[in-house]
Amino acid sequence: MLFDTKIALIIRDDLASWQKMNVAAFLASGIAASYPQSIGEPYEDASGNGYLRLIGQPILIYGADHAALARALDRALTRGVQPALYTEEMFSTTHDAANRDAVRGVERENLNLVGLAIRAERKVIDKIVDKLKFHQ
Secondary structure (H helix, E strand, O other): OOOOEEEEEEEEOOOOHHHHHHHHHHHHHHHHHHOHHHEOOOEEOOOOOEEOOOEOOOEEEEEEOHHHHHHHHHHHHHOOOOOEEEEHHHHHOOOHHHHHHHHHOOOHHHOOEEEEEEEEEHHHHHHHOOOOEEOO
16 A cells, blocks of 8 residues: 655664664654554454554654754755654653753754654655665
């Protein structure tokens, strides 16, 4: 099935494995919360057990260094795409309000990005992630 939109996560490739997974989970939750239409129907197995709904389209995950993350953020904002973001400082906070404070205290050009999530029309995403490689 071909979707009109794409979902892309861009995660800094020098993070520890646990950090990459943590960032991916938080960023995917931002997409799910902001785009409820991206969520599929609940799952059920043959035994009748119910399972939670998931995002109903593929999520492409790219690796990037700090400069490529900053470039992707600039490209997204220039195209009117509002991303979810995760900064390195958020690893040391303990709750959502502290995360927002950590971001609010830094000018955009100084954000220490470790991850972005974006959802937009396919061609727009392609321009934002141009030259990035899938995460290894």
